Amino acid sequence: MTINPDLQGRSYPAAEVYDVGREKIREFARAVKATHPAHFDVEAAQGLGHPDLVAPPTFAIIVAQRADAQLIEDPEAGIDFSRVVHADQRFTHHRPIFAGDRLVAELHVDGVRAMGGGAMITTRAEIFALGEGDGREPVSTTKSSILVRGEGQ
Amino acid sequence: MNPVFEELAIGQDIGSRSIGVTRQDLVKYAGASGDFNPIHWNEAFATGVELPGVIAHGMFTMGAAVQLVTDWAGDPAAVVDYQTRFTKPVLVADTTGTGDAGAVIDVSGAVGALDAETRTARVDLAVVFDGQKVLMKAQVLVKLA
Numbered sequence: 376m377t378i379n380p381d382l383q384g385r386s387y388p389a390a391e392v393y394d395v396g397r398e399k400i401r402e403f404a405r406a407v408k409a410t411h412p413a414h415f416d417v418e419a420a421q422g423l424g425h426p427d428l429v430a431p432p433t434f435a436i437i438v439a440q441r442a443d444a445q446l447i448e449d450p451e452a453g454i455d456f457s458r459v460v461h462a463d464q465r466f467t468h469h470r471p472i473f474a475g476d477r478l479v480a481e482l483h484v485d486g487v488r489a490m491g492g493g494a495m496i497t498t499r500a501e502i503f504a505l506g507e508g509d510g511r512e513p514v515s516t517t518k519s520s521i522l523v524r525g526e527g528q
Numbered sequence: 529m530n531p532v533f534e535e536l537a538i539g540q541d542i543g544s545r546s547i548g549v550t551r552q553d554l555v556k557y558a559g560a561s562g563d564f565n566p567i568h569w570n571e572a573f574a575t576g577v578e579l580p581g582v583i584a585h586g587m588f589t590m591g592a593a594v595q596l597v598t599d600w601a602g603d604p605a606a607v608v609d610y611q612t613r614f615t616k617p618v619l620v621a622d623t624t625g626t627g628d629a630g631a632v633i634d635v636s637g638a639v640g641a642l643d644a645e646t647r648t649a650r651v652d653l654a655v656v657f658d659g660q661k662v663l664m665k666a667q668v669l670v671k672l673a
Contacts, residue, residue, distance in 0.1 A: 399560075406560035407591030408547060411604050423603050432598065432607040432668075433591040437561055456565065457577050461586040465611035471604070518611075524578075 378494035378523055379453050383487040387445040389479035392505065393438045397474040400428045407431055417474075430472035436464070439500040439517040442480040446498065454496070454523055462495060462520040469513045477505040478514060485518070492525020530602035533647050533672040536639050542600045542651055544636035547592050548629030549584055549620050557588040571622065583617035584631065589662060590614075593635045593655045597668045600637070600651075608648065609669035612655075616662045633657050640667065647672050 397417070404414035412419035413429040420428050447454050472478070479502070486497035497520045503511040531542075554568045563585055566573040574582050590612055598604045621630040633655060640652035653666035 403560045406553075406557045407588065407595065408553075409591075409595045409598065409604070411595070411598050413604050423605070425605060429604045431591060431604055432594050432610050433587060436587050436591075440561070440563060457567070457573070459565070461614050463611070463613040464587065464590060465609070467609045468607065 377453055378487060378489070378496065379451055380487055380489075382446070382452055382484045382496065385446075385484045387442065387482040389481050389503070390442075390445065391479075393441065393478040393480075395430065395472060395474055395476040395478060397428050399437075400430050400434065400474050403434050403437070404431050407433065420473075425471065425473060427474040430474075432466060432468070434472055435466055435468075435500075435502055435515040435517050438478050438480050438502050438515075439519065442482040442500045443498055443519070443521075445482060446484060446496075458493070458524045460522045460524060462522045463518075464520075465518045467516045467518075469515060472504075472514060476514070479503055479505060479511070486520075490522065493523045496521050496523065531600065531649070531670075531672060533642070533644075533649065536642055536649055536672075538639055538642060540639040542637040542639065543596060544634065545596055547633045547635060549588075549592075549618065549631045549633060550628075551582065551620055551622055551624055551630055554582065554584055554588065554620060557585055557591075561585070561587060563587065579617065581619050582622070584620055586614035589618055589633060589655060590666070592633065593653055593663065593666065594668055596635050596637050596653070597651050597670060601670050601672070606670050606672065607668055608671045610667070612653075612666040613664040614662070615664045616657070616660050618657045618662050631657060633662070637668075 641650040655663040
């Protein structure tokens with residue numbers, strides 16, 4: 376399969392809402408071997424001035440990869456998931472993610488570049504927290520590059 | 529004691545730690561993150577796509593490595609930016625049932641830059657597996673009080 380070069384510049388609008396739960400923050404924190412009390416104990420988080428449990432710095436990957444799935448599963452994209460290798464990743468937090476946040480992500484395909492028999496695809500997820508009414512607040516910008524390996528790579 | 533911006537110096541060591549990783553850790557990370565790519569938990573699948581064996585999620589390594597910085601900063605919310613490149617895979621041996629780690633990742637950090645205007649420190653992480661850096665340009669921007 377070959378990667379569709381027309382993907383560059385494509386966007387996928389915010390789809391389903393991701394509700395950030397306390398137990399999910401705790402589960403993710405344990406999975407990355409985090410032990411800071413602000414991930415586990417509401418009083419400890421509030422003691423640092425936060426409204427609720429604080430998500431670990433890479434928690435946004437859950438929301439970003441859900442957004443990425445729209446691209447990876449897009450039959451027009453031509454991406455074989457089993458040949459995908461994560462090449463780089465960046466998180467820019469406009470504010471921390473807290474338990475109770477209701478998040479949505481817009482996905483932008485910023486770059487598609489042929490590499491050997493494969494391709495490097497760079498995506499950016501703009502993650503917002505939904506507020507009252509139509510309001511939404513920027514929470515995180517995540518950028519990732521994936522290498523889709525060609526045969527023999 | 530949480531770090532104080534005025535007391536930091538470029539090159540200052542923030543500490544180090546070793547992280548033992550098992551296949552079960554990868555299954556846990558898959559479940560917690562939703563990334564169920566079988567290259568992270570199935571040997572036959574991984575070798576079938578020309579990998580040397582089951583490898584850790586890059587995001588597992590990235591997520592685990594930053595805990596050194598979070599604990600140093602005293603508040604996970606202090607991490608305002610975090611980036612890396614994934615250069616080498618972390619191959620995790622199957623040690624199921626033995627209690628041994630299938631891989632050990634060594635993480636150390638040092639202050640790489642200071643910005644007085646934004647009161648941020650950039651911590652540069654060295655993340656090593658099997659004698660080789662597995663993350664490159666692993667930089668964590670920390671906002672200090």
